[in-house]
């Protein structure tokens with residue numbers, strides 16, 4: 483992938499993904515039961531490519547998968563990662579009214595500031 487300035491866009495490294503996960507867990511999910519960092523990975527097998535990410539707190543072993551297609555878009559990776567982590571923080575919330583409360587909670591903590 484190239485840009486106007488001729489430099490190649492950098493793919494998000496697995497180490498970036500894991501360090502963001504640890505950072506978000508420390509900043510925004512204290513007291514919530516989230517899976518270990520080893521559960522987070524990029525994958526081509528995310529079932530719904532429109533969501534760019536996938537997790538299911540009811541499935542063992544725990545997994546948080548980010549679609550390989552978004553690896554050139556770091557901010558999108560960060561946002562999808564927060565989304566998937568919130569599914570762990572509120573396993574029964576789905577995307578209903580309680581999900582909106584989670585978005586507000588993250589907003590109040592400043593978690594969404596870098597995306598707006």
Ligand SMILES: [Zn+2]
Pocket residue numbers: 565569577
């Ligand atoms: Zn979701």
